[in-house]
Amino acid sequence: MTFAEKYNLQIADAVEVHCRRSIFCVHYGIYYIENGVEYLFENTIENGVVQSTIDFFRSKYPKIIKVRKFNGNDDGRQKVIERAKQELGKPHNWLTNNCEQFANYAQYGVRYSKQEILVGIGLVGILYLIFK
Secondary structure, eight states, X not given: OOHHHHXXXXXXXXXXXXXXXXXXXXXXXXXXXXXXXXXXXXXXXXTEEEEEEHHHHHHHOOOEEEEEOOOSOHHHHHHHXXXXXXXXXXXXXXXXXXXXXXXXXXXXXXXXXXXXXXXXXXXXXXXXXXXX
């Protein structure tokens, strides 16, 4: 059984896994298959945006916690992969190009991060308590 069959993946779906450093953060990859080889595009702290084989990705992140299905047609799926490929080699940045922002940009053309928003809300709350 292939990785795609196990998780019912199609090209351009986003895979969510727990970060290696903490179960409280999530890491993202965009599924892709080419010439029968399965890949995930991911944005790593160490190397920026890379195309990792499924075997390499799973050696780092053995448990998938969620699959975010891409709800577009084949042309839309191709556009997701084109955006992901255009990002290859771009460096990771916690504020402007983290793994969640990369996955959202690839799938929807918009960079945003729920994790980043939650951290920002937390910081505003702390500052409020300090300076009230």
